[in-house]
Structures are given as C-alpha cells and as structure tokens.
Amino acid sequence: MRHLHRLLPLMRRVLGVALLLGAATSEARKGEPPYSLAHPAKAGVDVAIIDVPGIDAMRRRVDSDRATRAAGSKRLRSADAQPVSITPERDGRWDTLDDGSRLWRVRVRAAGATDLRLAFAHFALPRGATLYVIGAGDEYQGPYTAADASNGTFHAPVVPGDIATVEVRVPAGAALDGAALELGTVGAGFRDLYGRKQALDTGPGASGACNVNVACPLGAPYPDEIRAVGYYEYVAADDGEYYICSGTLVTDVPHARRNLFLTAAHCMSVASEAQSMVVYWNYQSTQCSVLAAPAGGFLADDQHGATLRATRADVDFTLVELGGTPDTAWNLYYAGWDASGTAPGGTVGIHHPSGDVKKITAGPAPTTMDSCIATTTTANTHWMTGPYTQGTTEGGSSGSGLFAVAGSGGIAHHLIGTLSGGTAACSDAAPGQPNDGFDCYGKLSVAWNGASASSRLRDWLDPGHTGATSADGIDQNDVVQTGDGHSTHAWPSELLQRPRATGAQR
CATH class of the missing domain: 2.60.120.290 (Spermadhesin, CUB domain)
Known part of the structure; x- marks a missing residue:
C-alpha cells in the first residue's frame, strides 16, 4: 500500500486512454x-x-x-x-x-x-x-x-x-x-454543435470533404500533440458575439504543468474574452472516415474561464492560463515548442475546422512572410504554409498550432506557430482535395520577445529565465522523478518562480 501513490498517476493515464478509445459519452463529465x-x-x-x-x-x-x-x-x-x-x-x-x-x-x-x-x-x-x-x-x-x-x-x-x-x-x-x-x-x-438536426454545414461532419480526421494515418505519428489541442467558445469584445477558435495546451521549461493555452490574438486579446472561454477537449473520432461520429469528449471534457497572460497583435498570439487543472481522466498533453525560428522540413496543423471533430493538415516546409490578416503588418512575423498536400483549415481553426513534422531533426513534434488565417480551403473543382491556397501562422520565435511580459512568451514559458528557447512536451499524467528518489504526479506550480511582469498586463 505504501507504493500506491506511485501507481495512481499511471492508473489515471490508462483510464484516460480507455476513455478516448472507447465510446465515452458526455455522462463522463457530469455529476x-x-x-x-x-x-x-x-x-x-x-x-x-x-x-x-x-x-x-x-x-x-x-x-x-x-x-x-x-x-x-x-x-x-x-x-x-x-x-x-x-x-x-x-x-x-x-x-x-x-x-x-x-x-x-x-x-x-x-x-x-x-x-x-x-x-x-x-x-x-x-x-x-x-x-x-x-x-x-x-x-x-x-x-x-x-x-x-x-x-x-x-x-x-x-x-x-x-x-x-x-x-x-x-x-x-x-x-x-x-x-x-x-x-x-x-x-x-446557429451552428448545431450537437449535430441534432444533421445539418451538413454544422457540428460533426461539418468541415469540407478534404479535411482529415486525426485518427487517419496522417495523424498516427502525433498521438501526443493531438491530445494537446482543444477548441473553445468565447464572447468577443469587439462585437459581443460568440465565436469558436482552436488552441494548444503548452508546457513551460520546468514542466510545471501550468495550464498555459496558446491561441491567436485576433480570437482573443482582452481579459473579458479570456474569462468567457469554455474549452472543449477530446472532441474527435476514433475512425478515419470523415463521416464517423465523435467518440467521447467535447461536451464531456470541458472547462471554463481563463486569465490573460500575454498578447500581441503583430505576430497574432495570445497566451492564457486556464482557470482550473484539467481532469486527469482526460489524458491531455502539454505540447513541446521551439522558438528558435528554425524552419522544419514540413509541418502539420491540428485544429477544429467549422466546429467539427479534430482534424490534421499536412504542409510543406514553411517560408517566412508578413501577417496575412492584419491591417498593418510587421515584416517577417509569420510562417507561410501551403498549398497543403492533405487537409486544410477553415473557420474555427484560428489559433491552432503549427508543428514540425516527425523527422525534422531536433524540433520534430514541436509547436512553432499559431494560425492567423489565409486562403486555404477545400477545392471547389475537386472537393476531396485541398485548394492551392496558403495560410499564415504567427511565429513563436517572434512572439518569444517583446516590450514586456504582457507582450511576449519568454517570461511565461521560461519562468526561471534559463535562456532556453525550446522545451519537450510532457504528458498530463506522467510520473515525475524527484531528487529524493520518490515519484510525484506534477511539480507544484506554486513553488516555482512566477514571471516578473515588467509592464502593465491587459
């Protein structure tokens, strides 16, 4: 019995995997x-x-x-x-x-x-x-x-x-x-997120036919990164209406499991928007078929409220800290990232187009460009990716992460950017294929630095100021070995150094 505390995190992790692979329902989240x-x-x-x-x-x-x-x-x-x-x-x-x-x-x-x-x-x-x-x-x-x-x-x-x-x-x-x-x-x-009326342009199966479920072979090398991605609804400050965007749970250098969530500034950039967030996890199908029904997640695995930590318009990023710790049964992942600015040999994007189940997109080696949606642009703030070889992005994909493909050297599987927008879509001429459009993703390497802690990532992702510009991801339920030879579920965040804000936070 004295070793039971070491087994509990592993047991939770196994339970979480079972929930994802089985036909879990929203009952799993309810009291x-x-x-x-x-x-x-x-x-x-x-x-x-x-x-x-x-x-x-x-x-x-x-x-x-x-x-x-x-x-x-x-x-x-x-x-x-x-x-x-x-x-x-x-x-x-x-x-x-x-x-x-x-x-x-x-x-x-x-x-x-x-x-x-x-x-x-x-x-x-x-x-x-x-x-x-x-x-x-x-x-x-x-x-x-x-x-x-x-x-x-x-x-x-x-x-x-x-x-x-x-x-x-x-x-x-x-x-x-x-x-x-x-x-x-x-x-x-008006999006019928439950899919009760079987409308073709809303809910499960809503996105274009060229989109690729994460359960397809394209997603097989990225099981961890897939678990880091969620989508959220929020109330926009500019018009007071509800919107959907995507985002990624990210790690920090000390692997403290602070619930830091990276998305786009054009989705949210003020405190009230962060407070209004409801994030939905694990809304995905376990089958490759585009028309396959979701298996668990979505309304089962949700959390609400967040605190704005940092945001900037030119590179179009926002970092929030979620208001609570995700349930261990959800089996999430804190994604690794690379802010060095090194271009990988190829990319994948993981996102929720049109409020649909989670999808994955394959792109070529990215090039550098200015923002593709800002009214005033700063040079070289974004990665340009596309045309895609598989999948595309749509409304609802904004804020989702761009990852280096498997086999990209030291940055493989690491997050390098967040989606701003672009012209990519499914082809009108060949609906099962992506068009020849492109997207732009704000660079983590540009977002890393800024005028103050409220406009840059480094204070939050490297709170100990170690100088690191990358970090490997970590499982929500991994057992961390402490210096005294014991195991613990997570480093206690409150014992770690918090970022020292050097400017006013919004």
Whole structure:
C-alpha cells in the first residue's frame, strides 16, 4: 500500500486512454443529475418560459460564413448574444423541498436556436448551493458551485435546443442574495454543435470533404500533440458575439504543468474574452472516415474561464492560463515548442475546422512572410504554409498550432506557430482535395520577445529565465522523478518562480 501513490498517476493515464478509445459519452463529465430530473414528481410544475429574440439559424450561418471568408481570418461565429437580466428575486419559480432546501428554476427560449449557452453577469452562490443548466432531451451541464466563478461571472457550456432551464438548489438555512445571481446573456446558437438536426454545414461532419480526421494515418505519428489541442467558445469584445477558435495546451521549461493555452490574438486579446472561454477537449473520432461520429469528449471534457497572460497583435498570439487543472481522466498533453525560428522540413496543423471533430493538415516546409490578416503588418512575423498536400483549415481553426513534422531533426513534434488565417480551403473543382491556397501562422520565435511580459512568451514559458528557447512536451499524467528518489504526479506550480511582469498586463 505504501507504493500506491506511485501507481495512481499511471492508473489515471490508462483510464484516460480507455476513455478516448472507447465510446465515452458526455455522462463522463457530469455529476449527479439535477433535482428536477431525478425527482420529477417532487419538483413541482414546470415554470413559465421567458422569451428572448429568436434567430433564423440557417440565415445566420450563411451570413457568418460570408463574413469569415471576407475577413481572411478563421475564427468562426457560432451564436448571437441576446442580453437579458434574469434573477431569482424577480423571475422564475421557487419551491421548498422535503429536506428544507429550496429549488429555484427559470426557463429561457431563443426560438430557432440550435443550441444555447448562458452567461451569468453575477455568480456568487452560497456555500452548498448548486447550479445546473438543462437543455433539450434532458441534456444537462453541472453541478456548478461558487468555486466556478471567474471574476464574479460564470459562462456555462453549451446545451442543445432552443430552450434551457436554469436550476439552483440552496441548502436549508442558506440564502441566495438578490444580487448574487444574474443571468446576463443568452447565446442563441446557429451552428448545431450537437449535430441534432444533421445539418451538413454544422457540428460533426461539418468541415469540407478534404479535411482529415486525426485518427487517419496522417495523424498516427502525433498521438501526443493531438491530445494537446482543444477548441473553445468565447464572447468577443469587439462585437459581443460568440465565436469558436482552436488552441494548444503548452508546457513551460520546468514542466510545471501550468495550464498555459496558446491561441491567436485576433480570437482573443482582452481579459473579458479570456474569462468567457469554455474549452472543449477530446472532441474527435476514433475512425478515419470523415463521416464517423465523435467518440467521447467535447461536451464531456470541458472547462471554463481563463486569465490573460500575454498578447500581441503583430505576430497574432495570445497566451492564457486556464482557470482550473484539467481532469486527469482526460489524458491531455502539454505540447513541446521551439522558438528558435528554425524552419522544419514540413509541418502539420491540428485544429477544429467549422466546429467539427479534430482534424490534421499536412504542409510543406514553411517560408517566412508578413501577417496575412492584419491591417498593418510587421515584416517577417509569420510562417507561410501551403498549398497543403492533405487537409486544410477553415473557420474555427484560428489559433491552432503549427508543428514540425516527425523527422525534422531536433524540433520534430514541436509547436512553432499559431494560425492567423489565409486562403486555404477545400477545392471547389475537386472537393476531396485541398485548394492551392496558403495560410499564415504567427511565429513563436517572434512572439518569444517583446516590450514586456504582457507582450511576449519568454517570461511565461521560461519562468526561471534559463535562456532556453525550446522545451519537450510532457504528458498530463506522467510520473515525475524527484531528487529524493520518490515519484510525484506534477511539480507544484506554486513553488516555482512566477514571471516578473515588467509592464502593465491587459
């Protein structure tokens, strides 16, 4: 028994692999069901519905895709934000349960929406209180507690359908203050992320036919890097609407497993955007077929909230630190990186085009170029890659990582850039093949240095100021050997030197 602590991380890792390879469902992430689903007879009658402006989902998709193509960037608009002010004090229904606890419920509808995500402008639940969000088909997210607040706010993961129920259970003797909880935004989705309506341009199977699932032979040399990539929804500061981008969990030099997530500045560059993030992991198929259904992940493996650490527009990068540690059962990977500026012999990109399951793209040796989307450019900030030999990128791919191919010498498998945008797409003439377009990826070697810690990577990825410009990746559940001969699950981040910020952070 005294060696059990050494085996636990390995056991978690094996469990995580099993979850990825098996037909896991979103049940793996949920806690016990909300009271109204577990005890429908005791929960009382249904509550009245509060309507917010509805949408025409098909028209919104068409308009959004047209705007994405015109902009040249590859962030993907996914939902319209409808402002509301709904509180337990003014709205919904209260019921007192047999044990003296109290149940508050309210229902909101955005007619025509394919799915909903709810943002709480105030979120300060009392001790012991829980909150759930319930969508169509009794699909739910939760429970959430006061610990899930991000700067006093909370952004819930997506649920299917155009009606969502908020349910809060408050323990006997506790009070839910009038200003403690306020639903401030209903995100009316038009991408059908659950794929319930089998629309051809949304959800699973949404991306172009030339895209390549990570389970295909092209992805076989990159099992670790694939596990580092997730996609996220967030509320953009420029227009207040919801978007999808991709990003990569990255290591730092001391392998401290700080939850640093690298993406693009044109996706997010201010603190409020980072706070609104909901990141979805492991949304991928275990089959090569483009039409294969996802096996686990996505709504099962999600986390919310982040803190902005560094961002810069010219090289188009943003680094955030996620608000919580990913569950060890998710079996993620902290990707290695190379900021030397050395060009590899070829590249792969790993990303989520059009909100689809995870894809992989093969490109030639990259060349250097200016940014392909910025209105004012700085010379030589980006890698140019394309035309691709396999796969492509689309809206939703923005912020995803560019990796050196296997066999590229000392930088093989290392992240070297983040996607800004470009002209690459599936060919109209040959839909199963990529076109002759290109993409540009902001260089890590340029993002490494900057005027202050808030505009460069080196303070965060090399917090000990060792001078290193590269680091190998590390498994979330690897056992780290300590100096005293014992094993530990991870180095304690709080004991490591934090970056010394030399300028104001946004």
